[in-house]
Amino acid sequence: DSGVTQTPKHLITATGQRVTLRCSPRSGDLSVYWYQQSLDQGLQFLIQYYNGEERAKGNILERFSAQQFPDLHSELNLSSLELGDSALYFCASSVEGRATGEQFFGPGTRLTVL
Amino acid sequence: GENVEQHPSTLSVQEGDSAVIKCTYSDSASNYFPWYKQELGKRPQLIIDIRSNVGEKKDQRIAVTLNKTAKHFSLHITETQPEDSAVYFCAASIKDNAGNMLTFGGGTRLMVKP
Numbered sequence: 001d002s003g004v005t006q007t008p009k010h011l012i013t014a015t016g017q018r019v020t021l022r023c024s025p026r027s028g029d030l031s032v033y034w035y036q037q038s039l040d041q042g043l044q045f046l047i048q049y050y051n052g053e054e055r056a057k058g059n060i061l062e063r064f065s066a067q068q069f070p071d072l073h074s075e076l077n078l079s080s081l082e083l084g085d086s087a088l089y090f091c092a093s094s095v096e097g098r099a100t101g102e103q104f105f106g107p108g109t110r111l112t113v114l
Numbered sequence: 115g116e117n118v119e120q121h122p123s124t125l126s127v128q129e130g131d132s133a134v135i136k137c138t139y140s141d142s143a144s145n146y147f148p149w150y151k152q153e154l155g156k157r158p159q160l161i162i163d164i165r166s167n168v169g170e171k172k173d174q175r176i177a178v179t180l181n182k183t184a185k186h187f188s189l190h191i192t193e194t195q196p197e198d199s200a201v202y203f204c205a206a207s208i209k210d211n212a213g214n215m216l217t218f219g220g221g222t223r224l225m226v227k228p
Contacts, residue, residue, distance in 0.1 A: 002157065033215075033216075042120075042203060042218045042219060042220045042221045043203060043205075043216075043218040044218075045215055045216060045218075048215055056215040058215065090157065090158070101148065101163065101207065102148070102160045102163065103148075103160070103216065104160075105150075105157040105158050105159070106157060107156075108157060
């Protein structure tokens with residue numbers, strides 16, 4: 001158990017709908033990262049938040065948005081869902097200001113868009 | 115942005131043999147290179163990492179080498195065991211005090227045959 005929690009574990013929805021994925025980082029971690037892992041694809045970085053502020057943006061679609069709240073949990077919002085958005089979405093967290101850069105991954109949320 | 119290429123995409127070895135996975139990166143400013151292991155249906159977990167001021171790092175049966183000039187790094191697993199079977203991802207990032215945005219390679223599916 002990495003200490004990072006994600007809810008829900010599974011999500012099944014229809015095209016055009018909107019969903020929210022939730023992540024709670026490890027205690028003390030200030031950074032939260034979101035990744036998308038599609039079938040037969042590697043891990044694609046979406047976005048990073050650091051202490052409530054957006055820090056880095058990767059290949060995140062305009063239909064997707066995220067935020068980090070004062071208690072440091074984060075939510076990833078996916079709207080106008082398409083079949084191609086079906087994937088495993090991972091959240092990771094890390095401690096900043098240390099030499100090691102380990103990111104601890106949560107168990108993931110499997111999104112299925114029908 | 116950073117681009118990480120990983121080879122081979124699949125690797126099959128006999129138990130007890132060694133396995134080598136290679137990655138190249140494009141951004142010479144990258145300074146942190148982790149390797150993650152992902153078992154089927156599980157979260158990625160860090161197995162070893164190396165920073166750009168070090169050429170080699172070992173942890174029991176696992177070692178990573180880094181060639182900054184050529185911009186490539188490799189994972190070496192000796193005396194492979196069936197439980198080493200998993201997908202391995204290399205990654206590269208520019209690590210600063212606010213975190214690091216990992217760019218992952220495409221993954222290598224390692225199969226260790228008993």
